[in-house]
Amino acid sequence: MTRDDVAIYAAVLSTFLLMIKLWEMWRDRFRLEAWLDIYGPMENKDLMIVNLSKTPIHIKNITLFWAKSTLKIRKRNYITFDYDLAINIQIGPHATKSLLFKDENSFPINSNQGDLYACFEIAGRKFSCIKKIYDKG
The missing domain is CATH 2.60.40.10 (Immunoglobulins)
Known part of the structure; x- marks a missing residue:
């Protein structure tokens, strides 16, 4: 794996985790x-x-x-x-x-x-x- 592959993997993973966290906040809202x-x-x-x-x-x-x-x-x-x-x-x-x-x-x-x-x-x-x-x- 090159540095670019690792950077792309990290960006995709962090974006996916952000989407999960936003969905959890929306689901648990008042x-x-x-x-x-x-x-x-x-x-x-x-x-x-x-x-x-x-x-x-x-x-x-x-x-x-x-x-x-x-x-x-x-x-x-x-x-x-x-x-x-x-x-x-x-x-x-x-x-x-x-x-x-x-x-x-x-x-x-x-x-x-x-x-x-x-x-x-x-x-x-x-x-x-x-x-x-x-x-x-």
């Missing part, structure tokens, strides 16, 4: 899904949260707000509910958690307010995770 199950305009509502990653997550706080569009997300109308309902939530890997909003925690669905978003403050992450949980249609 993934969280959320949606709102609605049983009627003034009925109970379920906020379903699914952890799609292989590590457990700890949600410090959840806030719900209405916003007209993603561009105007700074113009928020917050929903008030019992603070104890949405703090310190632990979700295991590939697990689902349901938060039930009923009675005094229930809120009306009004399409004039825009889309409903949930802001998740995750422990160990610098920025909050904002997900659209209800689309006005």
Whole structure:
């Protein structure tokens, strides 16, 4: 083997290992899904949260707000509910958690307010995770 052959072999091998490492990072990335199950305009509502990653997550706080569009997300109308309902939530890997909003925690669905978003403050992450949980249609 010449020096050129060794250099080509090393370059191909390192590129292949880089591709494997990038695929592993993409596969193990943080993934969280959320949606709102609605049983009627003034009925109970379920906020379903699914952890799609292989590590457990700890949600410090959840806030719900209405916003007209993603561009105007700074113009928020917050929903008030019992603070104890949405703090310190632990979700295991590939697990689902349901938060039930009923009675005094229930809120009306009004399409004039825009889309409903949930802001998740995750422990160990610098920025909050904002997900659209209800689309006005």
